[in-house]
Amino acid sequence: MDGTPARTRRRRRRRQGISPSARLMEDDYAAPHLPMDIMYKIPTHISDPASLARLASSSKFWRSLIKDPTFLDCLRRRHRDHGFTPSLLLGFFYQDKSPSDLWKYHIDKTRCLAPSFLRMSELLRFVGSKSARHAIKLLSLETFIPGLGASLNFYKPIASQDSFLVLRRQSEVATPNGQALNDLLCVCNPLTGETFEIPSHRYVPPDHYALFVTNDVDIYGRMSQSFQLTGIWIRKGDRFICVCYSSKSGTWTRSQGVPQLMHDLYLVLSSAAASDDVIHWLCGSWKQMSLIHVATLHISNMKLSYLELPPEAKRNMFPLLGNSADGGILLVMVQGFQMTLWKHNSALGTDSSSWVLSERIDMRSSLPQRVATLEIWAEVRLEMFRGKSGTLVLWVDGEGLFMFSLSDRSMRRIDSANVTKKYFLCPYEIDWLSCLAITNLVVDGSLSLDLEREKAQGRWRTLMGMNLETNGAS
Structure with missing residues (x-):
């Protein structure tokens, strides 16, 4: 090959009238000159979806190999077993508008005050006593969804899963008894640029x-x-009432049945972890004044089930729940500077012995030096946990919010000590299928044209904060 970019070669061939079959043959020559059995094995050793997406976009050979249904099925099974995938977390959406922003909005009602996005590439690694600082470039949601304007002003991100993001804004509505709060909701997909009005x-x-x-x-x-x-409404602290909106039907439906917690139990709402039509909560006992169970609500049949916590968790006041890549339950705890990660083994039953201690991590070397020297007076609190990417958000007293990666033990500062939970911080985690779909490996009709595919790849590059090779895309 002459080193000319593939896109330039394609344009040249169109002008010269080269047939599609000849183009395919020329593209095939761009494939690496290795024995075929080795070439077929190369993608099977790549578990990171972002790396697979870049590989697939490099040439037609790799793209045809990766989009093969047999390979995708194997990838799905392998991905569910290999553990944390840090590249699934692209960054954090949050809503925080200063008084100056609000004043500008009163002057100009068309100003876009939608949630902002902080990319992972903007979070530099924190090492010991040194905190890497630089000017962080915040992106608006309008960056990914052009024409958004002021339609999502003051909406707050409240949930995300597999590239979808839920936004909520509370407003007052008139009722026969006066005023009441009502939710305005929107679901969007920044990766594809779609918005769904709920x-x-x-x-x-x-x-x-x-x-x-x-x-x-x-x-x-x-x-x-x-x-x-x-x-989900929790009436009297122990009865569950649910309404569900489906993107397929476009309507809300109320679930049948009103399940009730076992006597003397209460829920810890901040610990909820949702996946595969079930929601897990940490559950405590009023009599024992400690956490004792994981309560699981099955949305499809509105049934409750219970899983006993390991003894260590019953003595901890602030553990967090997460979902593992294989659909299981993870439990993370912090005691001083020691972090422990527990996995539930469903084959062992539902008692406390069904938990397995997976990791024990000493965070002393990762924390700011000032905090590490305080020993027992330092406060490190868990705020959020994402089990697929292995990401934890920690609040360090006097320092602010940090992101800790369970895969490589790295610590990154999210912002200064002024950042608090009032920012409505929401981790944005995608799934491996979205990574492949963005390079047109899985065609759903919206990426069939070159122009639309280029737009999608542009959003991908912006979200990732890096360049995605597209020379072989077609």
Whole structure:
């Protein structure tokens, strides 16, 4: 080959009238000159979806190999077993508008004050006593969804799963008894640029929202994604009432049945972890004044099940739940500077012995030096946990928010000590299928044209904060 970029070669061939079969032959020559059995094995040793996406976009040979249904099925099984995949976390969406922004909005009602996005590439690694600082470039949601304008002003990110993001804004509505709060909801996919306006469910705001994303295959073998947004009210502290919105039907439906917690139990709402049509909560006992169970609500049949916590968790006040890549349950705890990660082994039953201590991590070398020297007076608190990417958000007293990666033990500062939970911080985690779909490996109709595919790849590059090779895309 002459070193000319593939896109330039394609344009030259169109002008010269070269046939499609000849183009395919020329593209095939761009494949590496290795024995075929070795070339077929190379992708099987790559478990990182972002790396596979870049490989697939480099040439037609790799793309045809990776999009083969047999390889995708193997990838799906392998991905569910290999553990944390840090590249699935692209960054954090959050809503925080200073008084100056609000004043500008009163002057100009068309100003876009949608949530902002902080890319992972902007978070430099924190090492010991040195904190890498530089000017962080914040991106607006409008960067990924052009024409958004002021339509999502003051909406706050409240949940995300597999590249979808849920936004909520509370507003006052008139009622016969005066004023009441009502939720305005929107679900969007910054990776594809889609927005879905959700009709009001006409109820008072629920105690919790959960998002479930499903991969669907039509009769032609094309794959797309649908979602279900579930609002949950917990009446009298122990009775569950749910309404569900389906992107397929476009309507809200109320679930049948009102399950009730076992006597003398309470839920820890901040610990909720949703996946595969179930929601897990940490559950405590009023009598023992400690956490004792994981309570699981099955949305499909509105049934409750319980899993006993390991003894170590019952003595910890602030553990967090997460979902593992294989659909299991993870539990993470911090005691002083020691972090422990527990995995539930469903084959062992539902008692405390079904938990396995997976990792014990000493965070002393990762924390700021000032904090590490305080020993027992330092406060490190868990705020968020994402089990697929192995990402933890920690609050370090006097220092602010940090992101800790369970895969490589790296610590990154999210912002200064002024950042608090009022920012409505929401980790944005995608799935491996989205990584492949963005390079047109899985065609759902919206990426069939070159122009649309280039737009999607542009959004991908912006979200990742890096250049994605597209020379071989076609």
